[in-house]
Amino acid sequence: MEPGQVAIVGSGLIGRSWAMVFAAGGFKVKLYDVAQQQLTSALESIRKQMKELEKSGFLKGALSVEQQLALISVCTDLKAAVEGATFIQECTPENLELKKKIFSQLDLMVGDNAILSSSTSCLLPSKLFTGLKHVKQCIVSHPVNPPYYVPLVEIVPHPETDPSTTERTYALMKKIGQSPVKLNKEIEGFVLNRLQYAVISEAWRLVGEGVVSPADLDLVMSDGLGMRYAFIGPLETMHLNAEGISNYCERYREGMRLVLNTFGPVPEFSGEAEQKISQAMSEKIPVVPKVLDARREWRDECLAGLSKLKKQMKSD
Ligand code: NAI
Known part of the structure; x- marks a missing residue:
């Protein structure tokens, strides 16, 4: 898949991290959410994180912060968000009915080429995608939090997913520097x-x-x-x-x-x-937002350092 355009549906914790990963890979990213406030805070937090990553030498990709930021735009119109996208990554709350509703809307908007992918942690593809017209183009791409620092992505097809959808998703994940693994069949909890x-x-x-x-x-x-x-x-x-x-x-x-x-x-x-x-x-670690956030920041720094070390030590 050539660098092109991706749409991220839901701009919370996972959606914004995916946006950074795709922008680092040179993709144009349209970030969609029902809440304008979420989009505003997503852009702020992405800018802040990228600046910090640049300072500490952990920014991913060949592009500068400004070039990566220029690739990310936000919108509150789903149709406009997915227009021209070859890959759509859904990152809305873990709620089966909500996700089914979103996929049935997307099903009516996409052509025969775009891949419809879900970040779900535990909903099985057969629950999410059965009955969709474009079921062959549907797949779960389950990231690990935070995807920017932990590259693993579990790719889980629906029984009717076309093998080419799995292959294209796998290749795309590799291209943006993630570490995909393929499940041959769905199972509760994935791997x-x-x-x-x-x-x-x-x-x-x-x-x-x-x-x-x-x-x-x-x-x-x-x-x-x-x-x-x-x-x-x-x-x-x-x-x-x-x-x-x-x-x-x-x-x-x-x-x-x-x-x-x-x-x-x-x-x-x-x-x-x-x-x-x-x-x-x-x-x-007292359960106080400031303390928890500081500890999460430290964890992410450790993970960024580890990922650098892993690259240096790579043996295969
Ligand atoms: P979150 O609550 O941080 O973000 C959800 C976003 O979806 C919010 O910005 C919300 O405004 C938006 N949203 C709600 N209804 C919407 C709609 N109808 N259309 C578009 N956007 C809508 O949730 P988080 O943590 O980012 O999780 C998203 C998905 O990623 C879930 O399926 C979750 O299971 C999965 N995931 C989460 C991980 C985690 O550690 N948080 C790890 C791996 C996967």
Whole structure:
């Protein structure tokens, strides 16, 4: 797909981040929202973030801040927003009825070439797109927050999505510097959240049962597992931690199964464990907008630095 025009529907947290990613890739971006105030604040925050990124050397793409900003325009007319767009990324609130309504409007506006893509975190393509005239052109492109710093995008087709839609979306994501993965079929939670929930679930049980403190539990990830997972996944970890996968299974199969059989049922995520974890987290990071925002900014700086390091260390 040649650099062209994309439309972003919904200019909240994710919509504005997508706008920055596409502008960095040289695409003209039309940002649409029902709320003018959201668009105004989106433009302000994009400008501010780009300036800061430029200062710290983390601005993406070959264009200057002003050139990237010039590629982004805003509008409150959906038809005008999608006119001429070859790719439309929907980023409205996670509400099935709302998203279905928006996709049925878009279905009437687009031709046979544009791709209709959703940022949804957990709504299945079969729930979102079934019955649309342009279902072959529909797909989920699930980003990770914040997409500007965390490049992974899960591409999840509807059973009737044309393979060329999947391929074009994959190629587009590569082109703008994201890291796409393709799911061959839809599944609740896609892949990222299934892995994330498996980790959260065991973290919750370990703290809830008093095995480890909330602070130490988080350290196990940030100073332990997470260090290697930023570079290699769990399967490659197995491969490298023995003489290949088969040797790993031979050595650790029994031990793994023994431990896994002691995992408890799905936690309720309420009651005593919730209070304990909430208290510990709130002592470390009080739930006050200014404090939370400062911590999020620090997290994003860390992620930007990590992404630079990953580029330097790239081995494939
Ligand atoms: P948000 O609440 O920050 O933004 C939603 C935006 O949609 C707001 O600007 C709102 O004014 C606008 N909107 C509401 N109704 C609309 C309509 N009819 N037409 C156009 N715009 C409309 O939400 P956020 O966090 O940006 O999430 C957007 C999508 O991205 C959701 O589907 C969410 O599941 C997904 N997502 C969110 C992630 C996150 O961590 N926040 C991560 C990955 C995906």
